[in-house]
Every structure is written in structure tokens, then in C-alpha cells.
Amino acid sequence: xxxxDVTGVDLNIEFMFAAGKVYIPDTADDLYQITKRLHGYMEMxxxxxxxxxxxxxxxxxxxxxxxxxxxxxxxxxxxxxxxSAVIKTAEDFVATDADARREFNQMDAQVDxxxxxxxxxxxxxxxxxxxxGDITEEGSDNTASTPDPVPLEDxxxxxxxxxxxxxxxxxxxKRRG
Amino acid sequence: MxxxxxxxxxxxxxxxxYLGYLRGNENAWAYLREIQQWHIDHQEGGVLTVERLxxxxxxxxxEAQYQVQPYWTLVLDIYIQPGxxxxxxxxxxxxxxxxxxAWEDGQAWASGVAAxxxxxxxxxxxxxxxxxxxxxxxxxxxxxxxxxLTQVNDNWxxxxxxxxxxxxxxxxxxxxxxxxxNDVHARVGRYLAHATIGFAAGAKIINAAQxxxxxxxxxxxxxxKAQLANWADYDMKPPEPAEFPIWVGDLLTTVKDAFxxxxxxxxxxxxxxxxxxxxSVTEKSKTLLEDIEKLTGIxxxxxxxxxxxxxxxxxxxxxxxxLFNQYLTPYTxxxxxxSGDAAGSYSSTALVENLNSLSSNEWTLPTVRDExxxxxxxxW
Numbered sequence: 342x343x344x345x346d347v348t349g350v351d352l353n354i355e356f357m358f359a360a361g362k363v364y365i366p367d368t369a370d371d372l373y374q375i376t377k378r379l380h381g382y383m384e385m386x387x388x389x390x391x392x393x394x395x396x397x398x399x400x401x402x403x404x405x406x407x408x409x410x411x412x413x414x415x416x417x418x419x420x421x422x423x424x425s426a427v428i429k430t431a432e433d434f435v436a437t438d439a440d441a442r443r444e445f446n447q448m449d450a451q452v453d454x455x456x457x458x459x460x461x462x463x464x465x466x467x468x469x470x471x472x473x474g475d476i477t478e479e480g481s482d483n484t485a486s487t488p489d490p491v492p493l494e495d496x497x498x499x500x501x502x503x504x505x506x507x508x509x510x511x512x513x514x515k516r517r518g
Numbered sequence: 519m520x521x522x523x524x525x526x527x528x529x530x531x532x533x534x535x536y537l538g539y540l541r542g543n544e545n546a547w548a549y550l551r552e553i554q555q556w557h558i559d560h561q562e563g564g565v566l567t568v569e570r571l572x573x574x575x576x577x578x579x580x581e582a583q584y585q586v587q588p589y590w591t592l593v594l595d596i597y598i599q600p601g602x603x604x605x606x607x608x609x610x611x612x613x614x615x616x617x618x619x620a621w622e623d624g625q626a627w628a629s630g631v632a633a634x635x636x637x638x639x640x641x642x643x644x645x646x647x648x649x650x651x652x653x654x655x656x657x658x659x660x661x662x663x664x665x666x667l668t669q670v671n672d673n674w675x676x677x678x679x680x681x682x683x684x685x686x687x688x689x690x691x692x693x694x695x696x697x698x699x700n701d702v703h704a705r706v707g708r709y710l711a712h713a714t715i716g717f718a719a720g721a722k723i724i725n726a727a728q729x730x731x732x733x734x735x736x737x738x739x740x741x742x743k744a745q746l747a748n749w750a751d752y753d754m755k756p757p758e759p760a761e762f763p764i765w766v767g768d769l770l771t772t773v774k775d776a777f778x779x780x781x782x783x784x785x786x787x788x789x790x791x792x793x794x795x796x797x798s799v800t801e802k803s804k805t806l807l808e809d810i811e812k813l814t815g816i817x818x819x820x821x822x823x824x825x826x827x828x829x830x831x832x833x834x835x836x837x838x839x840x841l842f843n844q845y846l847t848p849y850t851x852x853x854x855x856x857s858g859d860a861a862g863s864y865s866s867t868a869l870v871e872n873l874n875s876l877s878s879n880e881w882t883l884p885t886v887r888d889e890x891x892x893x894x895x896x897x898w
Contacts, residue, residue: 399866488637
């Protein structure tokens with residue numbers, strides 16, 4: 342994302358508007374993009390871990406992914422709330438404090454040539470919800486965990502059973518007799 | 519060479535088929551030798567007549583080049599007792615029918631071998647290395663590098679000390695996030711980078727196990743074909759097995775190599791918020807992925823040993839034990855811990871322990887409500 346050109350910020354009220362309309366929303370957008378992609382890659386790796394039988398090593402790594410997502414996903418909401426909160430705070434001061442109102446009326450800060458009062462920042466859509474354990478439990482949404490194979494001895498036994506119970510063997514025994 | 523799931527599947531199916539043929543040959547030949555011996559043991563002063571099976575009779579292998587023709591190699595010394603009669607044609611026909619049935623027992627014996635071998639290899643053949651690789655590359659380019667690029671400094675929204683002057687309900691949480699966001703962001707990036715490299719190491723191990731098992735399976739098919747051709751050449755149980763040693767790769771060496779490339783995870787309590795570290799860690803996972811690309815032929819794994827089995831049972835035993843003990847077990851061991859033994863090597867367990875040791879303000883950010891931060895008595 343191109344950095345917006347913010348000019349003319351020298352009053353506290355302008356710092357608050359710049360933070361609420363530009364700096365914090367931009368940070369929230371960056372984090373949203375990162376978090377959305379993280380979710381996608383985490384899902385891919387979760388599926389591959391299920392195919393691999395969810396070995397403990399991969400589950401450890403998915404624990405780090407899940408835990409990271411559980412930090413970042415609410416952080417996106419928090420950053421967006423912070424952007425909105427700082428604007429509401431500025432407006433609150435403008436409504437209740439004569440000095441703040443005077444600063445507001447003097448505001449000449451601009452973002453890419455747009456007066457900062459009129460500048461609207463972008464908002465972000467929701468991110469997928471993940472509960473703790475969703476990613477680290479066995480399997481993934483659409484893939485069952487690959488089971489461990491049965492021991493060698495069981496299959497060896499199966500070979501013998503196959504041979505001795507075959508129709509041919511019965512017939513052969515009969516002929517021998 | 520990349521792992522070829524279809525080729526691996528075909529090799530396992532062929533192994534079952536050819537093990538069935540070989541076991542069939544062994545059963546049929548053993549049956550004929552039993553009959554031969556029975557007549558030798560029942561001479562009792564009879565008159566000898568030497569018989570052979572029909573010249574047209576062959577073991578009923580569906581592939582003509584592997585058919586065994588015992589006419590050339592087996593004689594029956596049949597002793598006819600005084601006063602007794604011997605009707606050659608129905609007797610030889612009955613022996614041939616029983617020989618064919620004994621041969622078919624071999625097919626029953628081998629039935630299910632391919633499915634079993636598939637199940638042994640499923641934990642490393644079901645995952646798709648290309649998908650893990652795509653996810654690791656995506657993490658590096660689109661998550662970790664982006665986290666690096668969007669790393670913010672202190673006072674990242676140019677609010678200076680303004681937040682400290684507000685006392686509304688969410689003001690403390692706001693200040694907390696404002697002060698800690700850059701540290702938590704960098705820390706998450708660093709942990710994700712270390713976890714991503716673990717998947718890269720896992721992909722390298724899976725790739726090696728897949729290629730190793732495929733090569734061993736394909737060599738086993740060749741060894742079986744060589745044994746079957748040997749039987750067909752001799753038209754009997756061959757005096758010597760065909761020399762066709764089966765290649766087995768050394769997965770453990772690859773495992774050690776992967777963990778040493780992945781590098782050490784910072785110890786519990788180490789500072790992990792240095793932004794430039796994310797780049798140095800993603801570079802390591804690139805090296806691991808390039809390693810996967812470079813693998814060709816069977817040079818990808820050092821040779822562990824060659825095995826020269828002879829009978830169907832020996833080939834079955836060697837092959838299944840190799841899959842289990844030389845591929846599945848080292849693979850499972852490696853993937854269970856995802857850690858190397860050597861000092862300075864990677865450990866997924868250490869990574870999680872390290873994560874769990876973080877305090878809540880090092881790893882989480884408080885929730886900030888969407889409301890004014892101005893307290894009732896806050897002055898401008």
C-alpha cells in the first residue's frame with residue numbers, strides 16, 4: 342500500500358485525526374492482510390499435518406500458528422476500534438472544550454491533498470473465527486488424520502491365513518489325502 | 519525426481535502381483551517335489567516307469583514370459599506294484615491340476631500386500647510436499663516479509679504522550695496497545711518464522727521418505743522380475759537367486775541434515791523481538807526448500823544398504839521391514855519431535871516451550887472498545 346502523504350500536522354487535534362484516519366487504519370489494514378493470509382496458509386498446513394497423521398512435531402508448529410492467529414485476529418479489531426476511538430475522543434473534546442474547538446477550526450492538515458476532516462479511512466471485513474484447539478486437534482475441516490499402520494506381524498499373519506484358507510489349499514489337501 | 523504417487527502405487531500393485539507369482543512357483547514346485555518324493559518312498563519292489571508332466575503344461579502364470587515348464591526339469595519315478603495297473607494320463611492330469619492349484623495359493627498368499635504397504639507409507643506419502651512448500655513460500659513472502667515491512671516503531675501513530683492524558687474506560691487498554699503493539703507484532707513474526715522453518719524441515723523429511731520408499735519399491739519390482747525370469751530360465755527352482763540387490767536409502771542422514779539447516783530455536787526466555795531476525799530465519803527455510811528442488815535420482819539419499827532376498831517370503835519380509843523400519847520409523851521419530859539431537863539444531867518442542875514461557879503482555883494485546891477515550895474530567 343502506498344504511504345499516504347500527510348501534511349500540515351502541527352496541532353494536537355490534527356495528530357489525533359491523522360492517527361485515527363490514517364496511521365492506525367493503515368496499520369490495521371496491513372495487519373488484516375497479513376492475518377487473512379496467515380489463516381489461509383495455516384489451513385493448508387493443518388490439512389497437510391492431518392494427511393501426515395498429525396505428528397506431534399507438526400502439532401507443535403500448528404500450536405504456534407494458532408496462538409499467533411489468536412493474537413493477530415482480535416488485534417485487527419482492536420486497531421480498528423482504536424482508530425475509531427481516537428476520532429471519537431477528538432470529537433468529544435471538540436464538543437466539550439473550547440480550546441479543542443479552536444484547534445479544530447484551525448485544522449489545515451491534509452492527506453493526499455484532501456482536508457483531513459473529510460478524509461475517510463478504509464474499514465476491514467471480518468476474519469475467520471478460530472477457537473483455541475481448532476487447528477491443533479486431530480484432522481482438519483475436510484481431512485481426517487491418517488491412522489498409524491497395523492504392525493508388521495499382523496500382516497504376516499494375514500499372509501498365512503490367506504494361503505491356508507484358500508480354496509486351492511483345501512482342494513490340494515484333499516488330493517494329497 | 520519428484521515423488522510420483524501413481525508410479526509408487528503401480529510399484530506396490532506390481533509387488534503384490536509378482537510376489538504372488540513367485541510364491542506360486544515356490545508352492546507348485548514344492549508340491550511337485552512332494553509327489554516325486556512320495557513315489558521314491560513307495561517303491562516296494564514295483565516296476566519302474568519314468569513319467570514327465572505333459573510337455574504343454576506350464577504353471578498358470580498369466581504372463582507368458584514368467585511361465586515355468588516343468589516337463590524339462592521334473593521326472594516322476596513311479597513304481598507299479600505287481601498285479602497293479604497305472605493309467606498315466608488321468609494321473610498326470612490330476613497332478614497338473616493340483617500343481618496349478620498350489621500355484622494359485624501363491625496369489626492368495628500375496629493378496630493384500632499392496633494395500634498393507636500403502637498403509638505403512640500413508641503417513642509420509644499422503645502429505646503433498648508441493649502444498650507444504652507453497653504454504654512455506656507463501657508464509658515467507660506474504661506473511662513474514664510483510665510483517666517485516668510493516669514493522670512499526672515506537673510512537674507509530676504519532677500520538678506522542680496524548681494517550682497518557684486520557685482516562686476514559688478504554689484509555690489504559692489503548693495506551694497498552696499503543697506502547698506494545700510493535701513488540702508483540704515483531705514477536706509474533708519471529709515465532710511464526712521459526713514455526714514456518716519447521717514445516718520446511720518437515721517437507722524435506724517427507725520428500726526424502728517419499729522418494730526413498732518409491733525407489734526401494736521400484737527396485738523391489740525389478741528384483742522380483744529378475745527372480746521370476748530366473749525361474750522361467752531354469753523351469754524349476756533356480757539353484758542360485760538372481761543377483762538383484764535392492765537399494766535402501768538412509769533417511770536418518772537427511773533428517774539430521776534438515777534439522778541442522780533449520781538451525782537453533784532461541785532458548786526459553788531469549789529475546790525474540792529483533793526485527794531483522796525474521797529475515798535471517800526465512801532465509802533458512804528458503805535454503806531447505808531449494809534443497810528439495812535439487813533432489814534428483816536416488817542421489818537424494820545416501821545409500822544405507824543393499825539387500826539380496828531370494829524367496830517370495832524373504833522379499834516380502836525385507837520389503838515390508840524396510841518400509842517399516844528404514845522409512846516409517848525414522849520418519850515418525852523425526853516428525854514426532856521435529857528436533858535434531860545435535861546441539862544447535864531445531865526443536866519444535868523448544869519453540870512451544872519458549873512460547874508458553876512468555877508473559878501475557880509479551881504475547882497478547884488488550885481489547886480496546888470503539889468509544890471515546892476522554893474521561894469526565896480530562897482537560898484538553
